[in-house]
Amino acid sequence: MNRTADLMDRLGIAVMENVKETGRIFLLFISVLAWMFRPPLKLRNIFKQMEFVGVKSIVVVVLTGTFTGMVMALQGYYGFRLFSAESLVGSTVALGMTRELGPVLTSLIVTARAGSAMAAELGTMRVTEQIDALYVMAANPIKYLIVPRVIAGVVMLPVLTVVSDFVGIVGGYFVGVHVLDINEGAFMKNITSLVVLGDIYNGLIKAACFGLIMSLIGCYKGFNTRGGAEGVGRATTEAVVLASISILISDYFLTAIMF
Amino acid sequence: MIQLNALHKTFGKQKVLDGLDLGIEAGKITVIIGRSGGGKSVLLKHIIGLLRPDSGEVLIDGVDITKLGDRDLNEIRKKFGMLFQEAALFDSMTVGENVAFPLREHTRMKEKEIREIVADRLHAVGLTGVEEKMPSELSGGMRKRVGLARAIAMHPQIVLFDEPTTGLDPVMTEAINRLIIDTQKRYNLTCVVISHDIQSIFEIGDRIAMLYEGKIIEYGTPEKLRASQNPVIVQFLTGSIEGPIHIM
Numbered sequence: 271m272n273r274t275a276d277l278m279d280r281l282g283i284a285v286m287e288n289v290k291e292t293g294r295i296f297l298l299f300i301s302v303l304a305w306m307f308r309p310p311l312k313l314r315n316i317f318k319q320m321e322f323v324g325v326k327s328i329v330v331v332v333l334t335g336t337f338t339g340m341v342m343a344l345q346g347y348y349g350f351r352l353f354s355a356e357s358l359v360g361s362t363v364a365l366g367m368t369r370e371l372g373p374v375l376t377s378l379i380v381t382a383r384a385g386s387a388m389a390a391e392l393g394t395m396r397v398t399e400q401i402d403a404l405y406v407m408a409a410n411p412i413k414y415l416i417v418p419r420v421i422a423g424v425v426m427l428p429v430l431t432v433v434s435d436f437v438g439i440v441g442g443y444f445v446g447v448h449v450l451d452i453n454e455g456a457f458m459k460n461i462t463s464l465v466v467l468g469d470i471y472n473g474l475i476k477a478a479c480f481g482l483i484m485s486l487i488g489c490y491k492g493f494n495t496r497g498g499a500e501g502v503g504r505a506t507t508e509a510v511v512l513a514s515i516s517i518l519i520s521d522y523f524l525t526a527i528m529f
Numbered sequence: 530m531i532q533l534n535a536l537h538k539t540f541g542k543q544k545v546l547d548g549l550d551l552g553i554e555a556g557k558i559t560v561i562i563g564r565s566g567g568g569k570s571v572l573l574k575h576i577i578g579l580l581r582p583d584s585g586e587v588l589i590d591g592v593d594i595t596k597l598g599d600r601d602l603n604e605i606r607k608k609f610g611m612l613f614q615e616a617a618l619f620d621s622m623t624v625g626e627n628v629a630f631p632l633r634e635h636t637r638m639k640e641k642e643i644r645e646i647v648a649d650r651l652h653a654v655g656l657t658g659v660e661e662k663m664p665s666e667l668s669g670g671m672r673k674r675v676g677l678a679r680a681i682a683m684h685p686q687i688v689l690f691d692e693p694t695t696g697l698d699p700v701m702t703e704a705i706n707r708l709i710i711d712t713q714k715r716y717n718l719t720c721v722v723i724s725h726d727i728q729s730i731f732e733i734g735d736r737i738a739m740l741y742e743g744k745i746i747e748y749g750t751p752e753k754l755r756a757s758q759n760p761v762i763v764q765f766l767t768g769s770i771e772g773p774i775h776i777m
Contacts, residue, residue: 394620395619398615399614399615400617402617403617403619405579405606406577406579406611407630408606408635409630410599
């Protein structure tokens with residue numbers, strides 16, 4: 271009896287802590303919105319972050335997208351061949367990339383790269399008192415540090431997703447047409463007839479939401495780091511894990527609403 | 530100028546400030562001494578509003594900052610400069626950008642003017658030609674001097690120093706002490722210094738306050754403290770293991 275009570279106790283505390291943390295992250299989001307529109311706008315910081323999140327993630331996104339498209343074509347081929355429907359491989363890859371894998375995998379890989387960097391950078395600033403120094407100099411750290419990162423996440427993730435969608439379809443085309451000998455005309459025609467603009471747009475809206483989740487959680491964990499170098503390491507790990515899980519969970523709900 | 534009345538602050542189960550009263554005189558260097566982990570940094574953070582007390586008042590020029598909202602608090606903060614223990618320079622910016630930060634943030638000065646002020650402040654702390662270096666390229670002593678240059682960039686009235694000489698060699702320690710004295714004279718500052726380096730304390734302090742068990746137990750000129758019969762003060766100043774202060 272005691273052990274069960276103990277277990278329920280710990281479960282209850284864990285749930286409460288998670289609810290509290292979700293609340294704090296939401297409050298941070300409100301602060302970010304409030305500070306985003308107050309002049310003067312720190313354009314230089316915003317562009318610097320957009321370059322970091324977007325431009326510098328291109329290589330890893332291209333690699334992820336290309337190989338994802340290639341694998342989808344390979345896997346899809348064997349299933350569709352049973353029904354002599356190989357020509358549908360192209361549209362499957364295209365729909366899979368634009369609706370799901372483009373936004374989700376791009377966001378996960380960029381979270382691992384940029385989300386962790388946000389947590390690590392802000393965490394280091396926190397433990398070396400640089401954030402306190404901003405307050406002391408009457409500058410607001412949320413405006414200076416967090417707003418640019420959130421804007422970068424929301425704007426650049428859809429951009430990277432477009433790139434990912436494109437290279438994924440190209441990768442799928444290469445494997446489908448040149449390796450698996452699917453008819454090129456049929457491959458392309460089915461893409462254009464089955465994929466609608468809405469598939470692409472909804473994928474990009476998802477990407478923007480995931481970008482918001484990634485940057486808010488990365489900044490929240492970094493900003494609230496305690497405890498020296500170990501704390502920074504912990505914050506970085508927690509940021510990537512929490513953001514990744516949140517992206518996957520919200521993907522379900524967004525998909526259910528949109529499609 | 531700065532008046533702390535009946536400050537109480539608890540972190541979890543630990544009572545750090547226990548009804549603390551202290552008056553900081555304008556135009557003087559006040560050194561706050563006390564045990565490691567005794568609450569000196571906490572006290573300093575209350576003065577600049579980085580922490581709010583559980584109860585009590587922090588009066589800056591008669592205004593209780595514990596009751597202010599962010600915008601008003603920021604106006605008061607413009608009277609301050611602060612040198613953090615590890616200088617807290619922004620590591621993504623050069624030395625010049627660090628010192629210029631408060632100027633760019635709060636004034637509409639032209640770049641040329643800003644560059645001149647930056648050069649002037651760096652010169653005042655004994656550094657020249659380092660504007661393009663990154664903080665990671667500097668030694669500890671140089672970082673502290675850049676931190677001080679940044680703290681005085683906007684001609685503050687009050688400068689806070691959090692253990693300015695901790696971790697420095699004796700020669701650098703003396704250099705920083707001289708710098709504090711010279712800067713205070715040059716700009717007629719009110720300085721609040723946290724330290725537990727006994728020699729430095731007596732060299733730079735116009736007034737010394739001892740923080741013990743959450744209260745100020747002694748306040749006065751260096752001579753007054755040297756002559757004190759309080760066993761806590763005696764034990765601390767002589768660095769003795771024997772006495773009422775327990776090693777934890």
